[in-house]
Amino acid sequence: MPLRHKCRIISQVSHAEELHPPPWLAGDAGVTRSEDLDAVVRAARNGDEDAFRTLYRQIHPRLLRYVRTLVGEDAEDVTSEAWLHIARDIAFFDGDIDGFRGWTATIARHRALDHLRHHKRRPVHHTPVGELPEQPAPDDTETTALDSLSTQAALSLIARLPRDQAEIIMLRVVVGLDAKTVARLLGKRPGAVRTAAHRGLRRLEHLLNDLERPR
Amino acid sequence: MNDPGLDRDTAERMLRGEPTGPPRLAALLAAASSEPPAEELDGEQAALAAFRRARTLPPTQPHWRRLAGLGSKAAMTGLLLILAGGAAVAATAQHLPGPFGNRHSHHAPTPTISDTLRTRTSPRTSSHRAPDQHAEPRKQTTPAAHPAHPGHSPSATHGENQPHPTKKTKAKPSNSNPHKPATGAARGAAAPTSGAGGRSGAPRPAGESLE
Incomplete structure (x- = not known):
């Protein structure tokens, strides 16, 4: 099967790579390759609003899902706060798209833990069985x-x-x-x-x- | 159903997003990382607004925080250096306009006369103390070299005033109203032997104009 064959090739290729891009990066959003996203990060850092929007659309949904595992239903608020922080400090960020993902995740995590501390809650598994x-x-x-x-x-x-x-x-x-x-x-x-x-x-x-x- | 234990390598590859491992688990991970629905981007406008706000604001706190964190001492030293340098520049700069400005304002009433007198009587000096030089031209040749000559004190003080910019600030008030009795008195007080000179300095313009 062609598809399976393709998958096998991708598998082999990605196995050779140390840093395999996550599957959602292989989407069709136009700007998906890592090098392109590196350039997008640079542009956003220099004040390009479209670049920032691209990064937001790339990263926010994943960030939101991650934060949801920490704070449950408050994830939207917490992640929004994290983005305010990111928007404010992105001019001082120095790195590529991988570094940017790590940086944003760090900010979101800190926000989530602050949120939990503030509400004196433990991280909850929000979804009952x-x-x-x-x-x-x-x-x-x-x-x-x-x-x-x-x-x-x-x-x-x-x-x-x-x-x-x-x-x-x-x-x-x-x-x-x-x-x-x-x-x-x-x-x-x-x-x-x-x-x-x-x-x-x-x-x-x-x-x-x-x-x-x-x- | 009964997967024979997921080994570590396979787990690592699955975590990297490779389509491998137990199919059900792979499907779960793929679902978890699937493309987001549109409603997950509701906060986009707020984030963009924050981004725009951050652009329009001047360099913000993080920069300062970073500066402070990295080298507050260096920053303070630099600041002090700048301040000190500015003070030094201001000090020297203040001396320069002092005499010039004073000379201009001083000679403004009788410019041509004093200038002509000066050039005529003591052409080698460009001093604004024309009368003193005129009165004691010889002493100007050895002005500050012999400050011990008490009799030359008027010209000596003037001669010192000219080459030493630091004293010109002090000379400034006497320059500003040198032809008034008060200045003459002050000068006389500073150098009693120059009382005559001071007095002669008081009517100086008249003397100059007369001569």
């Missing part, structure tokens, strides 16, 4: 359940992991940071980050298995 959205109808089979797994459902499942695992998986898969950047952001060693992520993925597998079991 029974609230897993877009559950397939009972007559659907388990396979369709997985095929139709929505973003919301996927995020809810990830949010049910222990917090550090959920956070690492979100930062790596959704925000698109590499292990080193995540380690720096969280103040951990890269090895510890990889271990936690590995555990998280395995646990996610178990959660999926539970989900598929007929009730």
